[in-house]
Amino acid sequence: MTVEAASLKAVPATRPQRKRSERSKAASIALHAALVIASLIAVFPVFWVLVTSFKPDARAVETTPTLFNESSVDNYVRILSGDKGDFLAWFGNSVLIALMTTVIAVFLSATTGYAASRFRFPGKRSLMLSFLVVQMFPFAVLIVPLYNILLALGLQGTSFGLVLVYCTTAVPFCTYMLKGYFDTIPTDIDEAGRVDGLSPFGVFWRLVMPLARPGLAVTAFYAFLTAWGEVAFASAFLSAADESKTLAVGLQVFVQQNRTEWGHLAAASILVAVPAIAVFYLVQRFLVTGLSSGAVKG
Amino acid sequence: MRRFLDRHWYAYAMVLPVVVVIAVLVLYPLAQGIFFTFTNINEGNIANPVLDRAATYTGVGLTNYLNVLSGDPSFGSFWSTLIRTLIWTFGCVLCHYGFGLALAVLLNRQVKGRALYRVLLILPWAVPAFISAFAWKYMFNAQYGIINQFLRALGLPDPIWLGQSDWALVAVVIVNVWLGVPFMMVALLGGLQSIPGDLYEAAEMDGASPWQRFRHVTLPGLRSVSSTVVLLGIIWTFNMFAVIYLITGPNPNTRILVTYAFERFFSGASRDYAVASTYGVLILSVLLVFASVYRRALRKQGEVW
Amino acid sequence: MAEVAYVKASRIFSGNPPVRAVDELSLDVSDGEFLVLVGPSGSGKSTALRMLAGLEDVDEGAIKIGGKDVTNVPPKGRDIAMVFQSYALYPHMTVAENMGFALKLRGVNKAEIKEKVAEAAKMLDLTKYLERKPKALSGGQRQRVAMGRAIVREPSVFLMDEPLSNLDAKLRVETRANIAALQQRLGTTTIYVTHDQVEAMTMGHRVAVLKDGLLQQCDTPRALYDKPANAFVAGFMGSPAMNLKTVPLTSEGAKLDGIVVPLERHAMDTASAEGLNEVTFGIRPESLALVGSQHHGMEMTVELVEELGADALVHGAVRIGASSERFVVRVDGRTPPTLGQTVKVAVRDATEIHLFHPESGFRLTN
Ligand SMILES: Nc1ncnc2c1ncn2[C@@H]1O[C@H](COP(=O)(O)OP(=O)(O)OP(=O)(O)O)[C@@H](O)[C@H]1O
Numbered sequence: 001m002t003v004e005a006a007s008l009k010a011v012p013a014t015r016p017q018r019k020r021s022e023r024s025k026a027a028s029i030a031l032h033a034a035l036v037i038a039s040l041i042a043v044f045p046v047f048w049v050l051v052t053s054f055k056p057d058a059r060a061v062e063t064t065p066t067l068f069n070e071s072s073v074d075n076y077v078r079i080l081s082g083d084k085g086d087f088l089a090w091f092g093n094s095v096l097i098a099l100m101t102t103v104i105a106v107f108l109s110a111t112t113g114y115a116a117s118r119f120r121f122p123g124k125r126s127l128m129l130s131f132l133v134v135q136m137f138p139f140a141v142l143i144v145p146l147y148n149i150l151l152a153l154g155l156q157g158t159s160f161g162l163v164l165v166y167c168t169t170a171v172p173f174c175t176y177m178l179k180g181y182f183d184t185i186p187t188d189i190d191e192a193g194r195v196d197g198l199s200p201f202g203v204f205w206r207l208v209m210p211l212a213r214p215g216l217a218v219t220a221f222y223a224f225l226t227a228w229g230e231v232a233f234a235s236a237f238l239s240a241a242d243e244s245k246t247l248a249v250g251l252q253v254f255v256q257q258n259r260t261e262w263g264h265l266a267a268a269s270i271l272v273a274v275p276a277i278a279v280f281y282l283v284q285r286f287l288v289t290g291l292s293s294g295a296v297k298g
Numbered sequence: 299m300r301r302f303l304d305r306h307w308y309a310y311a312m313v314l315p316v317v318v319v320i321a322v323l324v325l326y327p328l329a330q331g332i333f334f335t336f337t338n339i340n341e342g343n344i345a346n347p348v349l350d351r352a353a354t355y356t357g358v359g360l361t362n363y364l365n366v367l368s369g370d371p372s373f374g375s376f377w378s379t380l381i382r383t384l385i386w387t388f389g390c391v392l393c394h395y396g397f398g399l400a401l402a403v404l405l406n407r408q409v410k411g412r413a414l415y416r417v418l419l420i421l422p423w424a425v426p427a428f429i430s431a432f433a434w435k436y437m438f439n440a441q442y443g444i445i446n447q448f449l450r451a452l453g454l455p456d457p458i459w460l461g462q463s464d465w466a467l468v469a470v471v472i473v474n475v476w477l478g479v480p481f482m483m484v485a486l487l488g489g490l491q492s493i494p495g496d497l498y499e500a501a502e503m504d505g506a507s508p509w510q511r512f513r514h515v516t517l518p519g520l521r522s523v524s525s526t527v528v529l530l531g532i533i534w535t536f537n538m539f540a541v542i543y544l545i546t547g548p549n550p551n552t553r554i555l556v557t558y559a560f561e562r563f564f565s566g567a568s569r570d571y572a573v574a575s576t577y578g579v580l581i582l583s584v585l586l587v588f589a590s591v592y593r594r595a596l597r598k599q600g601e602v603w
Numbered sequence: 604m605a606e607v608a609y610v611k612a613s614r615i616f617s618g619n620p621p622v623r624a625v626d627e628l629s630l631d632v633s634d635g636e637f638l639v640l641v642g643p644s645g646s647g648k649s650t651a652l653r654m655l656a657g658l659e660d661v662d663e664g665a666i667k668i669g670g671k672d673v674t675n676v677p678p679k680g681r682d683i684a685m686v687f688q689s690y691a692l693y694p695h696m697t698v699a700e701n702m703g704f705a706l707k708l709r710g711v712n713k714a715e716i717k718e719k720v721a722e723a724a725k726m727l728d729l730t731k732y733l734e735r736k737p738k739a740l741s742g743g744q745r746q747r748v749a750m751g752r753a754i755v756r757e758p759s760v761f762l763m764d765e766p767l768s769n770l771d772a773k774l775r776v777e778t779r780a781n782i783a784a785l786q787q788r789l790g791t792t793t794i795y796v797t798h799d800q801v802e803a804m805t806m807g808h809r810v811a812v813l814k815d816g817l818l819q820q821c822d823t824p825r826a827l828y829d830k831p832a833n834a835f836v837a838g839f840m841g842s843p844a845m846n847l848k849t850v851p852l853t854s855e856g857a858k859l860d861g862i863v864v865p866l867e868r869h870a871m872d873t874a875s876a877e878g879l880n881e882v883t884f885g886i887r888p889e890s891l892a893l894v895g896s897q898h899h900g901m902e903m904t905v906e907l908v909e910e911l912g913a914d915a916l917v918h919g920a921v922r923i924g925a926s927s928e929r930f931v932v933r934v935d936g937r938t939p940p941t942l943g944q945t946v947k948v949a950v951r952d953a954t955e956i957h958l959f960h961p962e963s964g965f966r967l968t969n
Pocket residue numbers: 616617618622624642643644645646647648649650651798
């Protein structure tokens with residue numbers, strides 16, 4: 001009898017009730033530890049470039065690296081003052097080219113993605129398949145034919161020619177992504193718009209585009225990055241004059257034959273990375289929804 | 299015909315710009331590139347408008363293909379390079395997918411500071427590739443690189459990462475994994491968020507353990523995203539030349555098909571466009587074959603894609 | 604204000620085999636009329652409506668609005684307004700912007716738009732919500748915004764595709780009455796799609812019944828109920844459904860469980876002209892009655908009693924020939940029979956019997 005009573009009492013005591021949503025402390029710590037380590041790995045290279053960017057070139061190659069070593073903003077000053085080549089002109093070119101690429105690629109992939117999402121037309125399947133094939137293109141190897149065609153079009157050496165090349169590399173994926181996003185917008189909205197008096201283009205422009213902002217933001221981010229950090233095409237298709245280079249091309253001056261000016265290169269890299277990271281920060285809250293609906297639908 | 303145009307002209311008007319751009323900038327260069335593979339074109343015999351010199355290259359039939367496919371080291375040891383390319387591609391994509399999925403699952407939980415973790419983890423995607431390449435090259439340096447200093451501090455061996463050894467391949471794989479995980483993670487995170495929560499609840503009611511829920515709810519729910527991003531990942535990695543080229547340069551230990559083609563194209567006095575194009579065509583063919591096999595395999599499993 | 608006409612209009616979806624979603628539909632709707640399209644799921648109601656809206660191609664035949672052939676006119680040229688089942692409100696616009704959008708596209712000046720929107724909002728009790736986004740509204744409020752968007756335009760035809768199906772039962776009954784009253788007041792020609800035959804009966808001036816893309820009958824609710832043109836309409840309209848059984852025919856009438864129900868002359872003549880020895884016999888539950896055991900009637904074993912309050916529905920098995928068929932009888936709610944009991948059922952009035960051709964389903968009775 002007494003035994004029974006004791007065991008009855010013991011039951012609730014040995015099984016403490018835990019709320020469903022709560023995690024055990026250990027699991028919680030492990031989760032945070034994993035995320036912290038992953039974040040450190042993700043951020044560290046950028047952080048290290050930042051640290052290096054303040055060091056003089058000579059200090060940057062010491063065998064026992066330290067956080068600070070005669071650190072100053074000299075590298076930045078010298079780069080921005082044009083001591084190492086016309087940095088500001090390069091920056092301007094890069095901004096112009098990246099923005100043009102962004103606008104054109106977003107526009108092209110939005111119209112195509114919308115047509116692919118909403119209309120059934122002969123040739124649609126082959127169009128989408130050809131986009132997949134274009135992704136497989138080893139573009140770097142086609143520089144000569146590309147050069148020839150740009151020359152024939154009178155675009156060789158101009159920013160616009162380069163922008164078009166970037167668009168061809170960015171548009172196929174962007175179209176997939178946007179098609180997926182448009183698929184998540186109910187077609188009823190389009191139809192309501194048609195009944196309210198819009199043409200199909202009107203529906204696209206006044207209803208679907210405003211509703212697709214997250215998808216468009218991600219597309220813009222992707223297109224911007226395609227153009228912003230690209231080296232091979234930029235060095236092949238822009239004229240060789242110093243003032244028409246992009247940043248990515250211009251920065252190669254810091255990587256000389258057998259000696260790299262690490263400190264300056266680091267500072268310049270930070271200057272190049274900042275706009276890209278700023279764009280990233282603007283769109284990051286859309287990234288997950290924007291990208292995935294594209295990838296989910298494929 | 300009128301009716302056909304009447305019905306479809308909106309659609310065609312909207313895809314026309316892209317079709318034109320792609321036809322001009324892809325189809326035409328592709329055709330010309332294929333044509334080059336049957337010639338001996340190089341810097342010395344190509345038409346040069348600046349020097350006002352006409353083209354003098356001649357057709358050589360299948361010689362380029364025969365040379366490349368023979369596996370001759372002076373033509374890039376095609377077969378062993380192909381194998382290295384496959385190791386590189388599948389190694390990278392496996393890590394992308396594995397780490398991407400793991401991080402996506404972690405981020406999909408209710409965890410404090412989730413937004414901050416997400417921003418930090420996606421950051422590598424936002425850094426221009428040539429800067430990442432430079433940063434890693436600097437960190438991998440055998441003398442003053444922070445990585446070796448770290449390894450020495452732990453009492454581990456400190457290899458010469460970017461030298462003429464397979465360590466170089468390991469190094470570029472590490473860099474490419476670092477670069478590619480954010481994309482996978484974001485795509486898979488979106489996929490996870492699109493799995494309805496009541497599926498998990500139903501599985502829990504049926505008595506599924508957390509692992510079983512992952513196995514039977516999460517993974518099937520991610521199938522459609524996964525099949526797309528894995529295919530894209532494979533294609534992109536297969537053709538990823540910037541990372542390798544910027545970090546190790548023309549190093550035979552990190553040579554994959556694209557970098558060799560590019561090497562052939564850019565370095566050396568003669569700039570052998572013919573062989574570079576031959577490599578380009580072969581790369582495209584390998585990927586096409588792979589993609590169609592992949593799609594067929596998916597379709598067999600009932601995936602409509 | 605306009606009359607609407609479908610002239611042998613068809614919509615064929617390509618496929619294998621092609622689907623004739625709407626098959627040679629001919630229908631005239633007069634000015635100011637409230638016409639309800641009803642039918643089971645997949646019968647082509649939405650397709651027919653969307654053809655009228657210009658959202659779906661017309662593959663054969665024509666569509667006229669206000670006497671004008673609009674078969675190839677895009678939606679914006681048809682002067683119609685539509686209420687969607689999902690409401691299809693523009694998520695990025697406020698209620699006021701949603702309602703005024705069509706006017707804005709037509710270039711109406713701002714003050715006038717504002718006035719018209721305010722007026723419609725007052726009519727629909729939406730004034731408080733004009734500055735909200737649709738996301739911040741309840742289902743019933745969204746439904747009213749969708750109505751408002753249609754009203755503001757003052758179109759010549761309203762189209763509505765199951766606008767009430769997302770509302771709860773009570774709100775649905777209320778809104779049903781409101782829509783009917785509104786239509787009465789505005790006097791705008793309205794085509795209303797529903798799969799709910801109660802909605803059809805209560806709202807429509809006339810009701811068109813569709814099945815598999817084919818128009819079965821179009822008439823006033825009363826006429827549909829009293830004189831269904833075929834067995835399908837007879838079974839579809841009315842709740843609970845009419846009892847429809849195939850029964851053997853003798854020279855005196857239809858034979859049911861030992862009794863012979865005398866049939867009207869005309870029906871007998873038609874049946875014998877066709878050489879039929881069976882007919883489809885239809886009788887509504889309220890046209891049957893329980894009678895005392897001394898009377899003539901069918902013997903029915905009670906299998907289920909549904910008490911509805913005022914009356915009760917008695918489901919039971921009756922032998923017809925070799926098989927046993929289920930019948931439903933509406934009886935007084937206060938004295939229903941009990942389960943398992945055997946009762947006698949008789950036809951109240953022979954004129955309420957409907958007879959149909961056993962194969963084609965066409966009506967034989969007058
Ligand atoms: N785009 C399409 N392609 C092929 N078939 C279609 C298409 N749209 C509709 N159908 C077919 O046309 C028929 C009629 O469809 P419709 O949507 O008009 O039915 P409904 O009467 O509105 O049904 P519900 O009450 O379920 O809404 C169905 O058999 C449907 O499968």
